[in-house]
Amino acid sequence: xxxxVGWDIGxxxxxxxxxEGGELTAxxxxxxxxxxxxxxxxGALEEILEQLPSPRCHAVTMTGELCDRFPxxxxxxxEILSLFQTKVAPDPVVVxxxxxxxxxxxxxxxxxxxxxxxxxxxxxxxxxxxxRLEEALFVDLGSTTTDLLPIREGRPSFRGSDDLSRLASxxxxxxxVSRTPLATLADRVPFGGEWVPVMNELFATTxxxxxxxxxxxxxxxxxxxADGGPKDRPASARRLARMVGRDLEMATLEAWELLxxxxxxxLLQKLTEGCFRLVTGGISGKAPLVGAGSGRFLLPEVAxxxxxxxxxxxxxxxxxxxxxxxxxxxxxxCALALLASEWNRVGMNRSQESGEPP
Numbered sequence: 001x002x003x004x005v006g007w008d009i010g011x012x013x014x015x016x017x018x019x020e021g022g023e024l025t026a027x028x029x030x031x032x033x034x035x036x037x038x039x040x041x042x043g044a045l046e047e048i049l050e051q052l053p054s055p056r057c058h059a060v061t062m063t064g065e066l067c068d069r070f071p072x073x074x075x076x077x078x079e080i081l082s083l084f085q086t087k088v089a090p091d092p093v094v095v096x097x098x099x100x101x102x103x104x105x106x107x108x109x110x111x112x113x114x115x116x117x118x119x120x121x122x123x124x125x126x127x128x129x130x131x132r133l134e135e136a137l138f139v140d141l142g143s144t145t146t147d148l149l150p151i152r153e154g155r156p157s158f159r160g161s162d163d164l165s166r167l168a169s170x171x172x173x174x175x176x177v178s179r180t181p182l183a184t185l186a187d188r189v190p191f192g193g194e195w196v197p198v199m200n201e202l203f204a205t206t207x208x209x210x211x212x213x214x215x216x217x218x219x220x221x222x223x224x225x226a227d228g229g230p231k232d233r234p235a236s237a238r239r240l241a242r243m244v245g246r247d248l249e250m251a252t253l254e255a256w257e258l259l260x261x262x263x264x265x266x267l268l269q270k271l272t273e274g275c276f277r278l279v280t281g282g283i284s285g286k287a288p289l290v291g292a293g294s295g296r297f298l299l300p301e302v303a304x305x306x307x308x309x310x311x312x313x314x315x316x317x318x319x320x321x322x323x324x325x326x327x328x329x330x331x332x333x334c335a336l337a338l339l340a341s342e343w344n345r346v347g348m349n350r351s352q353e354s355g356e357p358p
Contacts, residue, residue, distance in 0.1 A: 002055045002056060002057055002344065003018055003019065003020045003025075003052065003053050003054075003055070003056040003057075004018075004019045004020075004056065004057055004058075004059065004337050004338075004340045004341040004344060005017070005018055005019075005052060005056055005057070005058045005059070005337060006019065006059050006061075006124075006332075006333040006334060006335070006336030006337030006338070006339075006340060007058060007059065007060045007061070007084070007333060007336070008061055008062070008063075008121050008124075008330065008332040008333040008336065009041070009060065009061070009062040009063070009064045009080055009084070010032070010062070010063045010064050010121075011033070011034045011035070011063060011064045011066055011067040011144075012031065012032065012033055012034075012143060012144060012179065012223060013029055013030065013031055013032060013143070013222065014028075014029070014030050014032045014041060014044040014045065014048070015028065015029045015330040015332070015333040016028040016029075016048050016330075016333055017327070017330055017333040017334040017336070017337040018052060018053075018321075018337065019334075019337035019338050019340075019341045020053075022318065022338070022341065023317075023318035023319055023320060024317055024318065024319035024320070024321055024327055024334055024337065024338070025319070025320060025321055026051070026052075026321045027319075027321050027323065027325040027326070027327065027329070027330055027333075027334070028048045028051070028325075029220075029222070029325060029329065029330060030044040030047060030048070030222075031044075031222040031223065032044045032064075033224075034064050034067040034069055035067050035068060035069050037069070038069075038079070038080075038083060041064070041080075041083065042083065042087065045083075045084070045087045045088075046087065049087065049088065055091075056091055057091060057092045057093070057094070057340070057344060058084075058088050058091055058092070058093045058094070059093075059094045059095070059096065059102060059336045059337065059339070059340035059343075060081065060084060060093060060094070060095050060096065060105075060336075061095075061096040061117075061120055061121040061124050061332055061333075061336055062077070062080055062117070062118070062119070062120075062121065063118075063119045063121055064076065064080055065077045065080060065114075065118050065119070066118075066119060066163070073114065073118050074110075074111075074114045074115075076118075077110060077114040077117050077118050078110045078114065081095065081105060081110065081117075085105055092104065093105040094340055094343070095108060095117055096117070096120055096121075096123075096124050096336060096339075097113060097116040097117050097120060098116040098117075098120050098123060098161055099116075099123070099161075100123060100127050100156075102339065102340055102343045115162065118162070118163075119162065119163050121332035121336075122140065122147040122149060122166075122171075122172075122332070123149075123156060123158070124332045124335045124336045124339065125138060125140060125147070125149070125292065125331045125332050125335045126138060126149045126151065126156035126158070127156060127335070127339060128316075128331075128334075128335030128336075128338065128339055129149075129151055129156075129290060129313075129316065129335075130151050130154050130155050130156050131154075132316050133151055133154075133287075133288070133290070133316075134151070134153065134154050135151055135152055135153070135283060135284055135286075135287040136150075136151040136283075136287050136288050136289070136290045136311070137149075137150055137151070137275060137278060137279055137283055137287065137288075137289045137290070137306075137308075138150075138151060138290045138292070139271075139275065139289055139290065139291055139292070139293075139296075139299055139302070140291075140292040140293040140331055140332075141175075141176070141177060141271070141291070141292075141293040141294070141295035141296055141298060141299060142176050142177070142178075142293040142294055142295060143176045143177060143178035143179050143207075143220075143222075143223060143294055143295075144174070144176040144178070144179045144180070145172060145173065145174055145175065145176055146172075146173040146174075146175050146176065146271060146274070146293075146295075147171070147172060148170065148171050148172070148173065148274055148275065148278050149171060150278055150279075150281065150282075150283055151287075152282070152283070158171055159171065160172065170274055170277045170278060171278070173270070173271070173274050175267060175270055175271060175274075176206060176295065177206050177207065177210055177216060177267075177293075177294060177295030177298070178205065178206060178207040178210075178216070178220075178221065178222075178223045178294065178295075179205055179206070179207070179223050180205060180206040180267075181202050181204075181205055181226075182198070182203075182204045182205065182206065182208070182209070182240075182243055182263055183198050183199065183200045183201065183202075183243070185206075185263055185266045185267055185270070186198060186262075186263060186266045189243075189244065189259060189262055189263065190259075190262060191244050191246075191255075191259055192251075196244045196245075198243055198244065199242070199243055199244070199245060201242070201243075202226050203226055203227070203239055203242035203243050204226055204236070204239035204240050204242065204243050205223075205225070205226055206263075206267065207221060207223060207225070207231075207236075208225070208226075208236035208237075208239050208240055208260070209236075209240075209260045209263050209264050209267075210264070210295075211231060211232070211233055211236040212233055212236050212237055212240070212256065212257050212260040213257065213260055213261065213264060214233075215297050215298075216294070217294070217324070218231075219324040219325065220294040220329060225239065226239055227239060233253070234248065234253070236260075237253060237256035237257075237260075240256050240259060240260060241256065244259075267298070268298060268301060268302065268305075271298065271299075271302050272302050272305045272306065275289070275302055275306055276306065279306060279308075285307060285308055286308070286309070287308065288303070288308060288309040288310060288311040289302065289303040289306060289308055289309070289310050289311070290311045290312075290313055290316075291303075291310060291311070291312055291313060291328070292313040292328045292329075292331035293328070293329070293331065294329055296312065296313075296328060312328055313327065313328035313331055314326050314327055314328040317334060317338075319334075
């Protein structure tokens with residue numbers, strides 16, 4: 001039996017999931033800041049490949065082409081896939097492309113196909129979810145961005161198909177629980193009984209908030225801090241203090257936690273507003289909000305504010321891997337591994353004819 005590996009190649013993280021016999025057996029996530037060079041991606045690929053069984057086939061989706069080290073997204077897609085193919089050869093490779101196909105890499109003309117390959121990982125999750133629920137609002141809240149995708153009549157329902165149109169439609173929010181600069185969430189905050197303007201500097205990020213509130217799991221806290229300092233609560237509070245022109249010692253830790261909770265509330269409001277926009281487009285109140293991503297600890301509250309049930313994406317996977325990572329942490333990679341495994345089972349021709357994953 002050939003194992004199938006789903007790869008989600010991002011600009012900040014490499015995520016991979018191993019599927020064997022219709023279930024997930026291993027999950028991987030490694031920090032790979034591509035803006036520091038593709039050698040970070042090469043090293044992470046090699047580290048994961050050493051832990052995989054043979055024979056195996058690979059399925060790829062990505063968002064890493066957005067990284068500003070690439071002159072263009074087209075060149076980013078081409079360089080990432082070329083590098084990937086070199087590292088996994090002679091294993092077979094398929095690539096996920098809009099509107100929902102798995103195509104052998106050797107059949108792709110990247111000069112023409114790159115727009116339907118770039119940043120398509122959100123739809124991988126959508127097709128997997130649509131095979132299991134007739135109606136839902138899927139929300140994948142990650143370190144940097146949030147993907148919103150309605151499921152209607154057992155199919156993904158979306159207006160945007162690329163980053164620009166998804167930003168305009170509200171289906172892509174640049175809000176995350178690790179890398180979002182705090183200055184983008186509020187231009188003033190309550191502190192010391194006053195409304196204090198926020199310093200528009202990268203002194204702190206959302207990860208600092210959720211370290212202070214003890215909500216961000218340590219194994220998902222992989223991104224560097226704004227100042228390169230520690231990731232404990234006092235260091236996070238010190239970075240938070242910089243946002244209002246203060247030092248850590250000028251207030252109690254309780255005061256800094258209260259400030260963190262205000263910023264947390266601002267993030268929650270923005271997420272809830274984004275979800276309201278989509279559900280008013282026609283999603284039954286009985287349809288669940290399905291939560292995935294490293295920040296899904298916030299999503300039960302969003303579902304409560306929307307007045308609908310919450311379903312953790314982990315409930316939709318069969319998995320027996322070990323370690324702290326779960327399928328909901330790596331939803332696109334896990335969905336892709338299982339979709340590609342089914343694609344291999346039913347055969348390439350049937351998948352190509354249907355125009356969507358089996």
